[in-house]
Amino acid sequence: EAIFEYIEETDEKVNSFLALNKEAALEAAKAADELGYGEDAPLLNGVPIGIKDNIVTEGLTTTASSKMLENFTPTYDATVIRKLKEAGAIIIGKLNLDEFAMGGSTETSYFKTSRNPWDLERVPGGSSGGSASAVAARQVPASLGTDTGGSVRNPAAFTGIVGMKPSYGSVSRYGAIAFGSSLDQIGPMTTTVEDNALVLEAIAGFDKLDGTSRPDTELDYRSKLGQSIEGMRIAIPKEYQSEAVNEEIRDAIVKAKEYFISQGAIVDEVSLPHTPYGINVYYILSSAEASSNLQRFDGIRYGYRSESAKTLEEIYVQSRSEGFGDEVKRRIMLGTYSLSSGAFDKYFKKAAQVRTLIIEDFIKVFSEYDLIMGPVTTSTAFKIGGRIEDPVEMYVSDLLTVPVNLAGLPAMSIPAGFDSNGMPIGLQLIGKHMNESTLYQVAYDFE
Ligand code: GLN
Numbered sequence: 362e363a364i365f366e367y368i369e370e371t372d373e374k375v376n377s378f379l380a381l382n383k384e385a386a387l388e389a390a391k392a393a394d395e396l397g398y399g400e401d402a403p404l405l406n407g408v409p410i411g412i413k414d415n416i417v418t419e420g421l422t423t424t425a426s427s428k429m430l431e432n433f434t435p436t437y438d439a440t441v442i443r444k445l446k447e448a449g450a451i452i453i454g455k456l457n458l459d460e461f462a463m464g465g466s467t468e469t470s471y472f473k474t475s476r477n478p479w480d481l482e483r484v485p486g487g488s489s490g491g492s493a494s495a496v497a498a499r500q501v502p503a504s505l506g507t508d509t510g511g512s513v514r515n516p517a518a519f520t521g522i523v524g525m526k527p528s529y530g531s532v533s534r535y536g537a538i539a540f541g542s543s544l545d546q547i548g549p550m551t552t553t554v555e556d557n558a559l560v561l562e563a564i565a566g567f568d569k570l571d572g573t574s575r576p577d578t579e580l581d582y583r584s585k586l587g588q589s590i591e592g593m594r595i596a597i598p599k600e601y602q603s604e605a606v607n608e609e610i611r612d613a614i615v616k617a618k619e620y621f622i623s624q625g626a627i628v629d630e631v632s633l634p635h636t637p638y639g640i641n642v643y644y645i646l647s648s649a650e651a652s653s654n655l656q657r658f659d660g661i662r663y664g665y666r667s668e669s670a671k672t673l674e675e676i677y678v679q680s681r682s683e684g685f686g687d688e689v690k691r692r693i694m695l696g697t698y699s700l701s702s703g704a705f706d707k708y709f710k711k712a713a714q715v716r717t718l719i720i721e722d723f724i725k726v727f728s729e730y731d732l733i734m735g736p737v738t739t740s741t742a743f744k745i746g747g748r749i750e751d752p753v754e755m756y757v758s759d760l761l762t763v764p765v766n767l768a769g770l771p772a773m774s775i776p777a778g779f780d781s782n783g784m785p786i787g788l789q790l791i792g793k794h795m796n797e798s799t800l801y802q803v804a805y806d807f808e
Pocket of ligand 1: 465507
């Protein structure tokens with residue numbers, strides 16, 4: 362009840378929530394109380410949690426922040442929701458995002474723009490902006506986001522919280538509304554590193570309902586918390602400290618590096634030479650996958666249907682024209698173009714080949730190092746309206762997050778100080794596939 366009261370007080374300022382789950386949540390809270398909070402209680406018993414609104418929840422609207430799904434109430438739970446409920450967590454409500462998770466500021470949401478609790482004139486980042494503003498404003502202690510090209514890490518960095526993009530295949534995508542299926546992962550957003558590990562423990566694991574789910578998923582995320590990082594081999598890619606990154610952010614990374622050295626870690630500069638191609642590769646591949654995934658929104662099966670449509674063709678064309686926003690349409694056009702017969706070799710196929718080169722860059726560095734560190738974002742949170750008119754400027758700001766998704770690696774954003782405007786700076790830690798426990802170890806030490 363206190364949580365719902367606090368949300369009522371604060372949400373008109375930060376705009377995190379699209380829907381509240383009050384009745385069911387209060388009932389779940391009673392059930393949690395009955396189980397008690399002792400040693401043998403479920404892992405997250407009674408813990409309130411907010412959910413990005415592109416993850417389906419039975420009986421609770423799931424809009425993906427699109428007019429297309431404005432009135433969509435799913436008939437089943439995503440695997441992560443089922444697991445959270447089994448762990449005793451309480452679903453508080455659904456959180457705002459960029460439409461279909463396409464964007465980096467939550468400004469492409471059909472419903473509203475979430476705000477950064479540190480400065481209400483600024484964006485909370487995106488696309489999981491509502492998931493970030495809710496945790497940063499302490500409306501909930503934890504939330505789930507999705508990360509296709511940075512959407513957990515970017516808003517975590519902008520709002521000074523902890524965000525994890527797990528290894529591809531470790532968290533089931535069943536029930537996450539698909540954007541780029543070879544890139545998407547659901548990840549936890551929390552105020553502390555330990556909380557983050559707990560939530561990941563609750564949601565990760567093999568799921569036969571997701572064809573890319575991995576049986577070798579690491580599940581013991583807390584085992585190394587508190588262990589010394591002496592002798593840890595950490596790499597800083599020189600491409601992540603380039604002029605494209607704001608100087609105050611680069612300075613914060615140097616400070617973090619000095620701290621790690623003081624703890625006995627070995628930190629060297631390395632090169633990930635194909636980093637500059639990441640944006641091009643990501644926007645070609647993710648848009649191609651999105652154009653295919655979004656075919657299902659046809660005005661027939663579910664979602665928005667144009668009222669003026671009379672023929673089948675008109676139902677398709679008018680429902681999609683009226684139901685999708687500009688950014689989503691831009692991705693569909695980019696994607697269908699790069700998959701078309703005349704453009705396929707030059708764009709889609711070439712991008713898939715360069716993706717392999719990006720993966721090989723990481724494999725080479727990880728043959729000698731345990732972990733990679735660098736910034737998450739090229740700037741701190743910007744003013745609302747500052748970038749939305751220029752899609753290319755918005756795209757290039759994903760420079761430091763997209764390579765990780767292309768390679769399927771785990772990566773997190775943790776708070777690393779503030780800039781001169783008082784806006785949070787994020788430190789990114791990137792790990793080997795299925796080695797989240799080392800990321801948590803180092804993040805916990807840094808925290
Ligand atoms: N900003 C990126 C994009 O717009 C990443 C989005 C995401 O990770 N969902 O595609």
